Amino acid sequence: MSDARRAILELIASRRATATAVPDYELPVWTADPVAHFIAKAKASVAKVHELTDMQDAPARILSILTQSNAPRRLHLPDCSRLLDLPWSSAPGLEISSTPPTGENNALAAADYAIAETGTLVFCSSARSASSWHFRPGREFALLQRAEILPRLEDVIRALRAQNMPATLNLVTGPSRTADIEQTIELGAHGPRELHILLVG
Secondary structure, three states: OOOOHHHHHHHHHHOOOOOOOOOOOOOOOOOOOOHHHHHHHHHHHOOOOEEEEHHHHHHHHHHHHHHOOOOOOOOEOOOHHHHHOOOOHHHHOOOEEEEOOOOOOEEEEOOOEEEOOOOEEEEEOOOOOOOHHHHOOOOEEEEEEEEHHHHHHHHHHHHOOOOOOOEEEEEEEEOOOEEOOOOOOOOOOOOOOEEEEEEEE
């Protein structure tokens, strides 16, 4: 290295400011009721919230919603889903299909968490879920435990870091929509046009 080059580099190094540590950011204390806040935000995003006492009530409630909507009595669930263990015999007439849904079909998934601040559902990829199914059906049912509603996204990330961070994280806030055409809201643009949240507990 030439003397001139060394002198320049030494001058740059001497002028470099000492790096200061980034202070830890503390979120403001959450004071609202997470469940009530989530329900209000979810409804504001045009999702429909149905409160259930027990998870075992889900099949009958899904059949009731489909009947009231005059929709096909067929529900799509992947072969790997743990929701296949629900008492589907309590919903006579409801057919369970393992084929991937289309925009005319109904599908069910279990949300891993929810974010109260925005009314958002959180779906983690795993061996017992099919991440791509959230974009396929025209009507999606999401089963959510009240205990899994956390105040903010940061709380969800903190909970996931304490476990194993999934390869894929899908955040779903209400049904799919767009206002690209004449600034008019159109539902079902890139995913479900209806989202039914089955809130358990």
